[in-house]
Amino acid sequence: MKKEIPAQYDPSKVEDKWYSYWMENNYFHSEPDDREPFTIVIPPPNVTGVLHMGHMLNNTIQDVLTRKARMQGFNACWVPGTDHASIATEAKVVRKLREQGIKKSDLSRNEFLEHAWDWTHEHGGIILEQLKKLGASCDWNRTTFTMDEAYSESVIDTFIDLYNKGKIYRGARMINWDPAAKTALSDEEVIYKEVNSKLYHVRYKISDSDEYVTIATTRPETILGDTAICIHPDDKRYTHLHGKKAIVPLVSREVPIILDDYVDMEFGTGCLKVTPAHDVNDYEIGQQHNLETINMMNVDGTVSKEGELYTGMDRFEVRKHIEKDLDKAGNLVKTQDYQNKVGFSERTDVVIEPRLSLQWWVAMKELSQPALENVMNDNIRFHPEKFKNTYRHWMENVRDWCISRQLWWGHRIPAYYYGEGDDDFVVAKTLKEAVQAAREKSENSNLTENDLKQEEDVLDTWFSSWLWPISVFDGFYKKDEINYYYPTNDLVTAPEIMFFWVARMIIAGYEYRGELPFKNVYYTGIVRDKQGRKMSKSLGNSPDPLELISEYGADGVRMGMLFSTPAGNDLPFDPAICDQGKKFSNKIWNAFRFLALNMEEGVTYKPTTEIDSENLVDRWMMSRIHQTIKEIEKDFQNYKLNDALKKVYSLIWDDFCDWYIELAKPAKYGDKFDLAKMNIALGMFEQLMKLLHPFMPFISEEIWQHINERSKNQALCISNWPEYDAEKVNKEDVSLFNSIQGMISALRNIRSEMSVSPKDDIEVLIKSKNADRITENEWIIRKLQSIKSLFIAEDFEKPKACASALVGNDEIYVQMFGLIDVDKEIERIKKEISRVEGFLKGVNGKLNNANFVENAPEAVIENERNKKRDGEANLAKLQEQLSDFE
């Protein structure tokens, strides 16, 4: 590495190299040992999914936490894996088969599953390979899939266990039906969206009368399933209809007019049509009034035989037709535009239909008690805390969980039917056990395996994911690993799946481990585009993560994302923010390049943290490093990773590059770099790379390896995290250096305003109470400014007609050999005077206020007095300076 070190950092040449190196050395693998564990389980992405920006953000955060913990000496274990994602994957497979001209209905269950497994093997895990590009330091030996054999066994055993405990039951209820996937959904899988629809006013003839009643509906097709008209018992307008009957239009069915105070007299006409089979509320009314239930819709959303008309036609087609037909028949009074909320399937995005159906349920009330309590009392901490409210609200009103899905891809429910009755089934792990149980339950000892039919339904995906923190360690069957790694430390996930997943993992954790599954939950925000829209495939507004990585480097993308995402806040993502990360990488690279170019062939360098105690700059830089270590530890504890990164960024760019390296440069260009100085600079650099590593693992490893090529050899990713040492922080040094920085800044300012070139030598006078210490360090000023003469003293008579500045209580004067622009200087001083006057006005206002002086704490008053004293002193100095020019 001599002069050929390029001035541009090229991540593509570096990142794959180090990732392979880490993998070859097995640095990410964890086995239980006597260290304290630090465990994170990945939110398993859909096995056939593709990496999107949400994953990028989420996994970057997990990697930062894992890498830092690993360096801190914890036995870090980040478990990766994928989810079989029952409905989403099945939908994809069905679509793909359809493209090949194969209908799902033409296949047997096993044939279909073969296709699904083929698809899984083909596409499964692509997403995990993509995570490696990002730098994710997962323990890949532990990669788990929710349909792995052992995992599946734990799902089935859990089902059986909960069934035996009476927590799982089978029952007929109104459920959310997805006509595209042809399956039931849980309440959480329904998304309500505001849509523009129509309100149809339809009149029903009263039997044996010429009168009509008018109802309003948004779903006129359900008229086919009407079995009553309902009015409020107290509604004076309809008293005369009590006990009468009405005729359902088109199908001409006579239905009763019933009374129920469920009806809102204010809404519409105050008349409600009742369709017990296709609406949650109507179902309840139907139950109370013993109404007939007409199931007028097939599983695919077409009208069934029972609908009598439009049989086989799709529900939305029917809506169009029935509008015309009602109009023709004289039953359509009017239609009006209407906005209402309609439920859509979370996965297939089709309008769900409420449907009466026999499904499997988990009774949630009791199970969720410990999960509620332990979040509310902060045993499990949510970051940000505001999500506790949302969580509590859901948990306090938790409803039973519909866990059966009419799909094939997933864990098949271990229930076996031996008869036609709703109760003629047993739950058992194997067919053999089922036979035994069925014989006992049916008291029919002649039953054989051939008489039993296994439940066709599979389990909701989340019924397997809720065991994730336990089952990835095979925790139901082997205790050594689970007892070591569980409870895990942090869970990083999106608030969207708080109910689907987080809440249920907590429930399962208390039910099966008797304790919390994780100590902290970090909720990330939603990644949005510049216009604030959620990034999604359908909108096509999501950049391809891999392209981003190839453009900016994984480090650049990681930094860009982390830089602008406080916990729980949405991330309005503009790829341009990754450019900042790329620039930062290049800045770091060039800082290293500068040192490297000054390192000599054949010399052995030994990076050290033993600084030159005589050198203020060394002491200051070391203080800054340790101040930062302390500060970012606090940020990490509060999960404010962006704040931590910003501090490291500023430490490297502002403190190290702009000041430390500038001051470490040899006196003259071309001079040799002092060996001891180089070793200290490299030692500082090492510390910085350690602090940077969790955020930007590749470039930090690259530089670390370059530095250590000349000395020891150990990977940065498993080196030790710098420990905060209060003795390394010298506040006096920091403050002295800060005031020297202020003086240099003031001189730059004067040059800038007076248009004096940085190369022109200037004559500088500094008046300071700290003159001794500044004099000791005057080389700093001389190094960063072109100085003709420098005079520093506690007091002196100020020279006439020169540019001046105040730095704290110190005064700086610059003699400018007539270069000085008098008008500009006067203007500058006047501006400064008016600023100080305004400042003093505020301070005096307070001090002259008797109420303030009587009520405010002494420290606050004292502070104001100091401000007044300093302000007045400064004002006097400024006025003196001004008087020189007038």
Next chain:
RNA sequence: GCGUCCUUAGCUCAGUUGGUUAGAGCGUUGCAUUGACAUUGCAGAGGCCACUAGUUCGAAUCUAGUAGGACGCACCA
């Protein structure tokens, strides 16, 4: 409808228990630069802290209300 949270510079956000004339990054403007880095350096401009009323000696910060926004829950056909 109920609940929770939010509103600070052009953009994205900090701002501890109320106590400097409210900060940062990006962007923007000006100047500079053969020397690690134009992927750079230096400097400047830019704010009625959404609005209104209170509490207080003192409010970006506390209280109430108004407006706008986000999320969660429940929904009237």
